[in-house]
Amino acid sequence: MPAVIPTDSVGLVHPQTVDFPEPLTLECGRSLPGYTLAYETYGTLNAARSNAILVCHALSGDHHAAGYHSVDDRKPGWWETMIGPGKPIDSNRFFIVCSNFIGSCRGSTGPASIDPATGEPWGLNFPMVTVRDWVRTQAALADRLGIAQWAAVVGGSLGGMQVLEWAMLYPERLRHAVVIAAAPRLTAQNIAFNEVCRQAIMTDPDFHEGRYYAHGTKPRRGLALARMIGHITYLSDDAMRAKFGRDTRNGKAFSFGFDVDFEVESYLRYQGSRFVEQFDANSYLYITKALDYFDPAAAYGGDLAAAFAPIRASVLVISFSTDWRFSPERSREIVQALYRAGREVAYAEIEAAHGHDSFLLPVPQYLAVMSAYLERIAQESGR
Amino acid sequence: MPAVIPTDSVGLVHPQTVDFPEPLTLECGRSLPGYTLAYETYGTLNAARSNAILVCHALSGDHHAAGYHSVDDRKPGWWETMIGPGKPIDSNRFFIVCSNFIGSCRGSTGPASIDPATGEPWGLNFPMVTVRDWVRTQAALADRLGIAQWAAVVGGSLGGMQVLEWAMLYPERLRHAVVIAAAPRLTAQNIAFNEVCRQAIMTDPDFHEGRYYAHGTKPRRGLALARMIGHITYLSDDAMRAKFGRDTRNGKAFSFGFDVDFEVESYLRYQGSRFVEQFDANSYLYITKALDYFDPAAAYGGDLAAAFAPIRASVLVISFSTDWRFSPERSREIVQALYRAGREVAYAEIEAAHGHDSFLLPVPQYLAVMSAYLERIAQESGR
Structure with a gap:
């Protein structure tokens, strides 16, 4: 940690866990006997419970999105540029939740966890988990936290896929969806x-x-x-x-x-x-398998607009000019399908040099677009 | 092999080897006690010895560029689409030589060969070889074959780098250089x-x-x-x-x-x-190390035109629109440096769907450009 915590950081934060002891049937057809989610929160939930934002993380990320765990931490959370007092996702105005997902190794139940049936780590006996499974477990977490509707669900890369799934699966539970550097499905090259x-x-x-x-x-x-x-x-x-x-x-x-x-x-x-x-x-x-499998249009004969039909959230889609992992073309597919589905969508293609990694970096135009959009959400949310 | 050899194939061909027993000092400073090159030839050298074309192969290629080794071969040589009777590199008009390079495992001396000093395979004790070393050994082969000057040296990808090196190192020994899907140096991503x-x-x-x-x-x-x-x-x-x-x-x-x-x-x-x-x-x-090291501009402070100053050959540069390994931008760097060096250069950017692999495929526009250019060479060469 720096000698003095920057004033625009959420500061020292404490990861939490929540246990869900009930069995969970997964999209693959198998079930988990129960599971644990690790998560962090920043800021304060308002009395109307209207200012909650869910942040979804990507492949190698986790629930530690902002702040420091201890005075010995050399680095803050993975989205410190985006989350904090006065930052685009402003912890003075929003109650921000970032949840790890099942299958991970960062505190939530995953293949390194003990299978209660054998007393051994699950390993490859762990059931396959999908983006939809993650969203369903995040909804269970929202229930525990007393959050009936998110002001926004926000995520980049694989996180952006979770945002799309949230908007399709629980249309009434989010007012805004912010989908950054994502894709509606992986290409053969991906x-x-x-x-x-x-x-x-x-x-x-x-x-x-x-x-x-x-x-x-x-x-x-x-x-x-x-x-x-x-x-x-x-x-x-x-x-x-x-x-x-x-x-x-x-x-x-x-x-x-x-x-x-x-x-x-x-x-x-x-x-x-x-x-x-x-x-x-x-x-x-x-x-990586959850990434490969994500393809909401598949159930509609490849018609992404049909898959998006249930969406009620307003959507902001952001891409980066030099991202060749999930190129702007992929984001435009999302935008065009949302248009065809008659949904409200804004799109920003950010000139940024750093490829897919740009979504984690302090690119001024990107931060400005996020700030403006989140300002609108904050005003709607009464904060 | 197909039941009947197509009439536009060079047909059954026989790989040859030539031994160079003299020690060879390499660019890395070490030397080989001697070496063997494997090669093939197609067509006939004319009396003026003016119709010889050298074909340089790429990473996983070898000297078997065209035709079949036996009636059991399921596939012909790697550039069967380009080389043969009536094809762009027409074996009825040209004497075509394709040489394997040292460091390879396809018949030329390489790390799997026996080190005479130990009686064991060289393994990683084999000295590092470079594109320049390959060109010098190909020149030694040309000497053996009695070819003072190639009508053209032709190659794609890593083969194109060898063509550039030929044109710089032995300006008087080639009249034309055909550089396909190549780059003047690898990028950091490469x-x-x-x-x-x-x-x-x-x-x-x-x-x-x-x-x-x-x-x-x-x-x-x-x-x-x-x-x-x-x-x-x-x-x-x-x-x-x-x-x-x-x-x-x-x-x-x-x-x-x-x-x-x-x-x-x-x-x-x-x-x-x-x-x-x-x-x-x-x-x-x-x-792959030879690929990484190739950078003729480095000795001239990054000035590729200065590196190209010795070139006397006319150069044809070809790139493919969807090639992201060696993109058209890389080929344009070559073209622009040749212009700046005052050299004669033609450039064709071919619309082709198959990325870097396109240089091996029968893309009609590509074959047409090659045919036209080789026709000009044939007429100059008196065939």
Whole structure:
């Protein structure tokens, strides 16, 4: 943590958990005997309970979206640029909830949790979970928190898919939907990248068919490779050029060997090895599958407008010019389908250099669009 | 092989090898005690020795560019669409040479070859080889074949880099240079993908620091992953969408498990496993490093026009609209630098759906451009 907490930070925050002991039937047909969700909240719920915002996180994110857990934290939550006093999602005006999802490894029930039937970690026996399952469990959390209707549900990337699912599944439970750097479904190329990541993990000899916990190992090599591939797709070609170019590490001459020559190699190896300490490989498998499976139009013969017909929320869609993982074209598909469905939708395509990662970065035009939209929500919400 | 060899094929061809027993000092400063090149030729060298064309292959290619090795071959050489009687590179008019390069595993000296000093395979003790080294060894082959000057040197992708190097290093030894789907240097993103592929191979426990030959193993998992990543970057997002979309395998419902769900997953797994039987992992490492290192402008402070100043050949540059591995922008850098250097250059940007792979495919506009340009060369060459 910085020596002094910035005044525009929510400051020290405390993660919470809530247990749902009842069995939960999942979209795959299997059920969980019960589950735990980890979440954080920032700001205060008003008396009318009208100022609550749900923030949905992406693949490697979690419920720690803003602030610091302790004075020893070197970094704040993953969306510190967006959430805090006076920031676009203003904790002085909104009651902000960010929930981890089942299948994750960050405090909610997932494949590393103990299966009560066996006393062992679930591993690959954990049932498949989907975006719809996540939204249903978030709705259960909303019930516990006494939130009948969100002022807005907001999320980027996989978080944006959850926002869309919220708007379709519980049309009366949100007034606004903010869908950032998302897609209505993955392309074959997206699925292909996910599949290579999964193959990297599952072919690692330390994977042991997902039972690596019992072997005292983890598929470090595979998970690191998955993260390296991910990082390439999160950044634009231009951003990588600006950040690394063809610079050699410490300006050295070529090694003419297989050690690190280029800065970008060093960066990727570091990102890969760091991620292995922070994330469970099985969770990576489950979450990428949830991404692959998300396709609300499929049940309507590919007609996305038909899938969107139940939506009642006003929708803000945001994309980033250099995002090639979920390109602006994908966001425009969402916008056009919402138009066809007769829904209220605003769209902003932000000029930003950093590819998919831009949704996490303090891009001024992006923050301005978010501030203006959230200001409108705040005024409607009576704060 | 088809039941009847098509009349526009060069037909049955016989790979040849040539030994160069003299030591060869490489760009890295180390030397090889001698080396072997594998090559093929199609057509007949005319009396004036003026109709010879050198074809340079790409990462996973080899000297078998056209025709069939035996009646049991299911597939012809890798550029059968381009080379043959009546085809753009017409074997009735040209004497066509395609040479494998050192560092490869297809018949030329490489890391799987025996190091005479130890009696063991070189493995990672093989010296690093570069595009310039390849061109110097191809020049030695030209000497052996009695070819003082090529009518043209032609190549796609990494082959196009060899063409550029030929034009810079031996300006008097080629009249035309045809540079297809290439780049004057790799971007950080290109290097990043190569590095992930290398890490996949080198972290495979069966890699044994490159001495897997002695262990009776090979890094199958890592090499398959590398090939899968490669395939994603060879194809455009649109081409993958057209080829696979979100189709599930055999039209089945989602498995809600980690077996193959989508056709694209099946395709990638097949491509990966097939490649492992055909290619040596160490060669993959060396060749990707040669790609990373290629940067002729570096010695001129980044001024590509200065690097191109020695060029005397007329140059044809071709790119493909959906190629995101070596995008048209990269080809335009080559074209603009040639203009600035005062060289003769023609440029064709071909509308083609299949990304980088397009250079291997029978795209009509592409074949037409090649035919017209090669016709001009044939007339100049007196055939």
